[in-house]
Amino acid sequence: MIVDVSQKILIVGLGLLGGSYAKVLRRFGFHISAITLEQSSIHYAVREGIIDEGSTEPDPRMIGEADLVIFALYPHVFVEWIEKHQHLFKSGALLTDVTGVKRSIVYRIQEMLRPDVEFIAAHPMAGREVSGVENSTDKMFIGANYIVTPTEKNTPEAIRTCIELGRLLGFSNVSTLTPEEHDEMIGFLSQLTHCIAITLMTCNDKENMEKFTGDSFRDLTRIARINDLMWSELFVANKDVLLDQMNLFIDKFTELKTMLETEDVEGMRAMMRHSTERRALFDKK
């Protein structure tokens, strides 16, 4: 494609991310349809001009007309959807996704997929602590990162299209990683951070602490408001990597604890200076 707005885009799973994709892409003039569970989401999205049309069923016409299909589903639902409905895709259709884990999804789907249809995986590194198409926004991707995870089965054209899609959506940085590199990166940057946030939020049940807190605690626990169904599935799907990252964290945390026990102020200060220096890299550009 590469910005051919005459093409039709189908979004499967019209939640926060799917809705935000739709908002941005429709602004460019693409025809956007959506398949999602809730009729209320479709009503809302049509009324707000976020999509052109939608269905709560895997409508054969909508699926058969789509040039690009974007999947925003839970990992296991995504795999089941492809198994059941892939006979409905238009020949030559391109599929992509937003799934937060890659190794367990990408190879499996590429393996089972019809040879005349291509799946190029991607992960938009953006989210909010609220969900649903009603909270979607076309500003969500500004300043954010987008990761494309091609495999040997992908064509250069599909990879280019997927990169172009990331740019169209407004991501500030579009990169490619292998599914393995992606899962390692995400195990640390996203899954470990969620593990930390929910632990911090639940490890001390003292009452009334909200009256005494500063912003540090609020920042570290923003993502402690979490979709338990989705995240438990993502954690298990990346279990080996996430356990490694959790161990890395525990080792370093224990190192800090030992420095505090022995009042090794110089050691703590060196760790803090390292932390300060390294954090500067992560400011939004």
Add this chain to the structure above:
Amino acid sequence: MIVDVSQKILIVGLGLLGGSYAKVLRRFGFHISAITLEQSSIHYAVREGIIDEGSTEPDPRMIGEADLVIFALYPHVFVEWIEKHQHLFKSGALLTDVTGVKRSIVYRIQEMLRPDVEFIAAHPMAGREVSGVENSTDKMFIGANYIVTPTEKNTPEAIRTCIELGRLLGFSNVSTLTPEEHDEMIGFLSQLTHCIAITLMTCNDKENMEKFTGDSFRDLTRIARINDLMWSELFVANKDVLLDQMNLFIDKFTELKTMLETEDVEGMRAMMRHSTERRALFDKK
């Protein structure tokens, strides 16, 4: 006092917090002087109308004229300052502070202080990842919490004045705690969060991760940009409590790790639901 704007306020240590106090209080019409190390901070603050006058030395006239003295110094510097210069206070002067630990400071200073001068301790739960009077702002305390930590040595008048000061500064919630309760609360809400942030920032030195990160990691490491001199001192001053809180965290984190290892999805989901429910309490009102 209780909003008697004819009184003179002296701020000792004109950094981010001291400067922000000055900005708000001067707006009410108080005469504000400041003693701080850097001449450049005084030049800036006078030029910007943040203070009326300032000195890099413990000026006897300024100290002798102050009805209220606010200390915004590192804990050990604060104690040394009182030891050296308390003979200069006006009889009847009220002292308060912004120090992040209380047990190790409050009793010591109240013990050594002249009987005709009173110290009522407080902790403004506000901060930014930048420092210096140049970054001070009169908006810093909106939505934030302020904790007064009286002891048996404090008079009801001083406690009321300090509470009134917190309200004047614009804090949304002003509470009182004992120094012991304060240190336990802060060990969890502030110090543990900083320990977690610097650990997360330094436990994995893989390069180029900033290209792949989402906002979760940025949020959890905002405070990983840290003043190593100040925080190592605060950690050591609250060592027993902080070690307890670090252990609470490690225990819960290890529980989560075990659930992941055994793929106890129901257990992880219950923890996430608990986390989500508890986090709702901490939204800014």
